[in-house]
Amino acid sequence: MTVTPIRRPARTGELMTVPEVLAELDVPKSTFYRWKALGIAPRTIKYPNGSLRVRRRDLDTWIESREENAA
Template identity: 35%
Template structure:
């Protein structure tokens, strides 16, 4: 009843936050239209659907995108 877990074996679990558009805009410094246009062009990560009209981005995806952009400048 339940999963058997070996003692002494612990894998760290990483929790990914989901962030909404205003926070994404703040982090990347882009407007809504640019974000959605770049998503359509495959230049920006796509969000996950939360409900009928609600979407959010995985924080890790946005952070990785920012890091990639910064590394291209150097």
């Protein structure tokens, strides 16, 4: 049996950690950082300690910008 984590409703200004973004996008960390190096990842915020955060609204906008029309 697969257990799906319970997701709470996200606020638009909520800051997400990279692991949260990876889980949402279902991609490995290497893919995310490759996208970041290519300049095609969602916008990130870099803290002074080097950790990254992504605003929920920026992730949603990024996902919507990649939608394709039905063939």
